[in-house]
Amino acid sequence: MSKRNLFYAQSGGVTPVINASAAGVIQTAKRYPDQIGKVLAGQNGILGALQENLIDTSKERSRAIEGLISTPGGAFGSCRYKLRSLSENRAEYERLIAVFEAHNIGYFLYNGGGDSADTCLKVSQISASMGFPIQAIHIPKTIDNDLPLTDNCPGFGSVAKYVAISTREAAMDVASMCATSTKVFILEVMGRHAGWIAGASALAASERGDAPHIILFPEIAFDRDQFLKRVAECVERYGYCVIVASEGASTADGKLLSDQGERDAFGHAQLGGLAPLLAEMIRDTLGYKYHWAVADYLQRAARHIASQTDVDQAFALGKAAVQVAVAGANAVMPAIKRTSNHPYRWSIEPVPLSRVANREKKMPRRFITRDGFGITPQARAYFEPLIAGEAYPQYQRGLPRYTRLKQVLVPKRCPSWRRP
Amino acid sequence: MSKRNLFYAQSGGVTPVINASAAGVIQTAKRYPDQIGKVLAGQNGILGALQENLIDTSKERSRAIEGLISTPGGAFGSCRYKLRSLSENRAEYERLIAVFEAHNIGYFLYNGGGDSADTCLKVSQISASMGFPIQAIHIPKTIDNDLPLTDNCPGFGSVAKYVAISTREAAMDVASMCATSTKVFILEVMGRHAGWIAGASALAASERGDAPHIILFPEIAFDRDQFLKRVAECVERYGYCVIVASEGASTADGKLLSDQGERDAFGHAQLGGLAPLLAEMIRDTLGYKYHWAVADYLQRAARHIASQTDVDQAFALGKAAVQVAVAGANAVMPAIKRTSNHPYRWSIEPVPLSRVANREKKMPRRFITRDGFGITPQARAYFEPLIAGEAYPQYQRGLPRYTRLKQVLVPKRCPSWRRP
Numbered sequence: 005m006s007k008r009n010l011f012y013a014q015s016g017g018v019t020p021v022i023n024a025s026a027a028g029v030i031q032t033a034k035r036y037p038d039q040i041g042k043v044l045a046g047q048n049g050i051l052g053a054l055q056e057n058l059i060d061t062s063k064e065r066s067r068a069i070e071g072l073i074s075t076p077g078g079a080f081g082s083c084r085y086k087l088r089s090l091s092e093n094r095a096e097y098e099r100l101i102a103v104f105e106a107h108n109i110g111y112f113l114y115n116g117g118g119d120s121a122d123t124c125l126k127v128s129q130i131s132a133s134m135g136f137p138i139q140a141i142h143i144p145k146t147i148d149n150d151l152p153l154t155d156n157c158p159g160f161g162s163v164a165k166y167v168a169i170s171t172r173e174a175a176m177d178v179a180s181m182c183a184t185s186t187k188v189f190i191l192e193v194m195g196r197h198a199g200w201i202a203g204a205s206a207l208a209a210s211e212r213g214d215a216p217h218i219i220l221f222p223e224i225a226f227d228r229d230q231f232l233k234r235v236a237e238c239v240e241r242y243g244y245c246v247i248v249a250s251e252g253a254s255t256a257d258g259k260l261l262s263d264q265g266e267r268d269a270f271g272h273a274q275l276g277g278l279a280p281l282l283a284e285m286i287r288d289t290l291g292y293k294y295h296w297a298v299a300d301y302l303q304r305a306a307r308h309i310a311s312q313t314d315v316d317q318a319f320a321l322g323k324a325a326v327q328v329a330v331a332g333a334n335a336v337m338p339a340i341k342r343t344s345n346h347p348y349r350w351s352i353e354p355v356p357l358s359r360v361a362n363r364e365k366k367m368p369r370r371f372i373t374r375d376g377f378g379i380t381p382q383a384r385a386y387f388e389p390l391i392a393g394e395a396y397p398q399y400q401r402g403l404p405r406y407t408r409l410k411q412v413l414v415p416k417r418c419p420s421w422r423r424p
Numbered sequence: 425m426s427k428r429n430l431f432y433a434q435s436g437g438v439t440p441v442i443n444a445s446a447a448g449v450i451q452t453a454k455r456y457p458d459q460i461g462k463v464l465a466g467q468n469g470i471l472g473a474l475q476e477n478l479i480d481t482s483k484e485r486s487r488a489i490e491g492l493i494s495t496p497g498g499a500f501g502s503c504r505y506k507l508r509s510l511s512e513n514r515a516e517y518e519r520l521i522a523v524f525e526a527h528n529i530g531y532f533l534y535n536g537g538g539d540s541a542d543t544c545l546k547v548s549q550i551s552a553s554m555g556f557p558i559q560a561i562h563i564p565k566t567i568d569n570d571l572p573l574t575d576n577c578p579g580f581g582s583v584a585k586y587v588a589i590s591t592r593e594a595a596m597d598v599a600s601m602c603a604t605s606t607k608v609f610i611l612e613v614m615g616r617h618a619g620w621i622a623g624a625s626a627l628a629a630s631e632r633g634d635a636p637h638i639i640l641f642p643e644i645a646f647d648r649d650q651f652l653k654r655v656a657e658c659v660e661r662y663g664y665c666v667i668v669a670s671e672g673a674s675t676a677d678g679k680l681l682s683d684q685g686e687r688d689a690f691g692h693a694q695l696g697g698l699a700p701l702l703a704e705m706i707r708d709t710l711g712y713k714y715h716w717a718v719a720d721y722l723q724r725a726a727r728h729i730a731s732q733t734d735v736d737q738a739f740a741l742g743k744a745a746v747q748v749a750v751a752g753a754n755a756v757m758p759a760i761k762r763t764s765n766h767p768y769r770w771s772i773e774p775v776p777l778s779r780v781a782n783r784e785k786k787m788p789r790r791f792i793t794r795d796g797f798g799i800t801p802q803a804r805a806y807f808e809p810l811i812a813g814e815a816y817p818q819y820q821r822g823l824p825r826y827t828r829l830k831q832v833l834v835p836k837r838c839p840s841w842r843r844p
Binding site for chain 1: 434437438440468469471496497498499501502503505565585588589590592593594597598599600601603604605609611627628630648673687697699702715716717718720721722724725726727728729731808811812813814816819821822823824826
C-alpha cells in the first residue's frame with residue numbers, strides 16, 4: 005500500500021474526552037510510518053476539510069499531543085455542520101474529495117455521533133464512486149450515549165460521573181437545609197432523546213431513600229399529577245426531594261416539556277429551561293421552597309473529574325481506528341464490547357457504519373423502574389463500571405493545566421471555497 | 425474553671441468545608457478534657473438548641489469525625505432561622521439559655537455568616553444578663569466571602585475554585601463550537617450582594633482574550649447597552665463570548681436584574697434565573713446562538729474539587745474557636761489574617777463580634793477593572809492563593825465516599841417547645 009495522509013476531524017458537541025481519542029489517533033499513526041504520512045486535522049471539524057484549513061499535527065510538540073488526553077473541549081475545533089444528502093448537494097462532497105486528493109488523504113477518521121456516522125459513510129461511498137477511494141472510519145463520541153452497537157460512547161462515562169457526583173453533593177446540601185428552607189432541588193441534565201445521563205445520576209444513591217428521588221427520562225411520558233404526587237411523598241417521607249430531569253423529558257403526545265421553538269443547524273430543538281419550569285410547577289401546586297441548577301456545558305466539559313474508564317476507552321478507540329484503517333477496513337466504527345461486568349472487561353470490535361448511522365439507542369425499558377422514576381439493578385450494573393476511576397488532570401496555581409495547540413495550517417492547494 | 429459542655433451549630437447556607445470546621449471543633453475539644461465535657465451539636469442549627477435536639481458527638485466514631493473534613497453539606501443539619509431582636513422575642517432567647525443551662529453548656533460555637541454572627545453576639549449578651557454566662561464564639565463560614573475583618577471566609581475558596589475551573593472548562597467547549605454553533609455562554613453564580621464568586625471566575629483566564637470575557641458584579645450597576653456592546657465586540661474579536669454573572673447583578677436603581685419577588689426566611693430575595701434572562705436579551709438584540717448554566721447548589725457542594733487552602737483554614741478556624749474559648753474569650757470570631765502573598769501565609773486572630781455582625785464586605789472598587797467587566801491584578805493576587813491545592817476526597821465505586829453521622833440525640837431535660 006502506498007503511503008497516504010490521514011485526515012482526522014471532530015464533529016458535533018464536544019466531550020471531556022474527545023481529545024483523548026485524537027491523541028490515540030495521532031500517537032498510533034506514528035507507529036505506521038510506512039502506511040501513514042501526516043495526520044492532518046480539520047480545523048473546526050468537517051469545515052476544515054471544505055475550507056482546506058488543515059492543521060498539521062506534526063508541528064505540535066509530542067508533549068502537547070500527550071496533554072490532549074487530559075484536555076476537554078475539541079482541541080482542533082468542532083462543528084455542527086450536517087452535509088446534505090448527495091442528491092441535494094453533490095458539490096459539497098466533490099469539494100471534500102478534491103481537497104483530500106490534493107493532500108493525498110487516504111484515511112478519513114471522523115470523531116462524532118450519529119449524524120457524523122452518516123457523513124462518514126457517505127464520504128466512503130462517494131469517494132469510491134468518484135475514483136478516489138478513501139477509507140472512512142468513524143470514531144464514536146457522544147455524551148448522550150445513544151449510538152447503537154457499542155456498549156457505551158466515549159464522553160458518556162465522564163458526564164455520568166460528573167452528574168452522579170453533583171447529584172450526591174447537591175443532595176447533601178439540600179438535606180442539610182430542608183428543616184427550615186429548601187425542600188426541593190432540581191438538576192437539569194443533557195440528553196435530547198435518551199435518558200442515559202439522567203439515569204446515571206441514580207448512582208448517587210447508596211441507601212434506600214437517598215437522592216435522586218425522581219428521575220425524568222425522555223423515554224417515559226411525563227405525567228404532571230404522578231410527578232407532583234411523588235414530589236409531595238418524598239418531602240413527606242425524607243424531608244426533601246431531589247429531582248434529576250433530562251432536558252428531553254416529554255409528554256405523552258411527544259411534545260418536549262421545555263421546547264421553546266428554537267432549532268439548531270441539525271434541525272434539533274434547542275433545549276434548556278426545564279428545571280425552572282418544573283420548579284414553578286412545584287411552587288404553584290405544592291408551595292415548597294426550591295432551588296434548581298442547569299449544568300449545561302459544565303457537565304460536558306468537566307474534565308477535572310473525568311472517569312478513568314472513559315478516558316481509557318476514548319484513547320483506545322482512536323488507536324483502534326488507526327489500526328483497522330491500516331489493516332484495510334472501510335466504512336466501519338470501532339465499537340466497545342463489554343465482555344464482563346465483575347470485573348468489568350471490554351474489548352474493541354469494528355462494526356459496519358451502515359448499521360450505526362442515524363440510529364439512536366434509548367434507555368431500554370428494563371433499565372427503568374416500573375414507576376418510571378428510577379433505574380433498575382440491571383441499569384446500575386451497566387452504569388457502574390463506566391464511571392470508575394478518577395483521571396485527574398495536572399494542576400498549576402489551583403487550576404487544571406489544559407493543552408493549547410499551535411494549530412499550524414498546511415499550505416492550501418485548492419481554489420477557495422464558500423459555504424453554499 | 426469548672427468543666428462545661430460545648431454547643432456547636434451550623435447556620436445558614438452550607439459550604440463544601442463547613443464540616444471541616446466541625447471536625448476542627450470536635451477534635452480540638454477532646455484535647456481539653458479538664459475544661460470541656462461533651463461537644464453537643466444542634467440538629468438543624470440553632471433549632472436543635474430551641475427544640476432540645478442535641479446530637480452527642482461522642483457517639484460518633486472518630487473515623488466519622490475525621491471524615492467530616494472531606495464531606496460537604498452540613499453534617500448536623502443547618503437552618504435558616506433568624507432569631508428576632510430581644511425586644512421582639514425575648515422568650516426565644518430565654519428558651520435557649522434554659523436548654524443550655526439544663527445541659528451545662530458553657531461554650532456556644534456558632535458556625536455561620538453575618539446573620540449568625542449577630543445571633544452569636546446576642547446569645548453572649550443575654551446569657552450574661554440572665555445570670556448564666558455563656559462564652560459565645562463565632563466561626564466564620566460563607567461562600568459569599570462577605571464577612572468583614574477576615575481575609576476571606578471558609579467555603580469561598582472552594583466555590584471560587586469550582587467556578588474558575590468550570591469557567592475554564594466550559595469556555596473550551598464554547599471555543600470548540602463557535603465556528604458554526606454556540607457563540608455565547610453564560611454562567612450564573614451565587615453572590616447576593618458581593619461579587620467575590622463571580623470575580624474569582626477571572627482566574628480561569630491565563631492569556632489575553634481568554635474567558636471569562638465579561639463578569640457582571642453586584643457592585644457595578646448593570647448597563648444594558650454597554651453590556652450588549654461588549655458581547656458583540658468579544659464575539660467579533662474572539663469568535664465567542666463567555667459571561668459570568670453574579671446572581672446579585674443589579675441596575676443603577678438598585679433593583680436586581682433577576683428579582684422575581686420571592687423572599688426567604690431572612691427576608692432576602694430568592695434569586696435565580698438571571699442567566700436565561702441575559703440569554704434572551706442577547707438573542708433578541710444580537711441573535712447569537714447561546715447556552716447558559718446555573719450552577720446553584722452544585723457550586724456550593726462541590727467538595728470533589730475543594731481548595732486545600734480552604735479546607736485547611738476551615739479546620740484551623742474550628743480549632744482556634746475552641747482554643748480561644750478555653751482561654752476565656754467571649755463574643756469573638758477567629759479571623760484569618762493574611763501575612764504574605766508570595767508565598768501565601770496566614771494566621772488566625774480573634775476579632776470582636778460587635779464589629780462583625782450585620783456588616784457586608786463587598787468587592788472593593790480597586791479589585792474591579794475600570795470598565796466594570798473584569799478584575800485587576802490586585803484582585804488576582806488576592807484570589808489566587810485561596811484556590812490553591814486540590815483536597816480530593818476518597819472514592820469508592822467511582823463516587824466520593826462522604827461521611828454520614830449517626831446523630832444520636834441526648835435525652836431531653838426541658839419541657840417541649842414549639843416555634844412561636
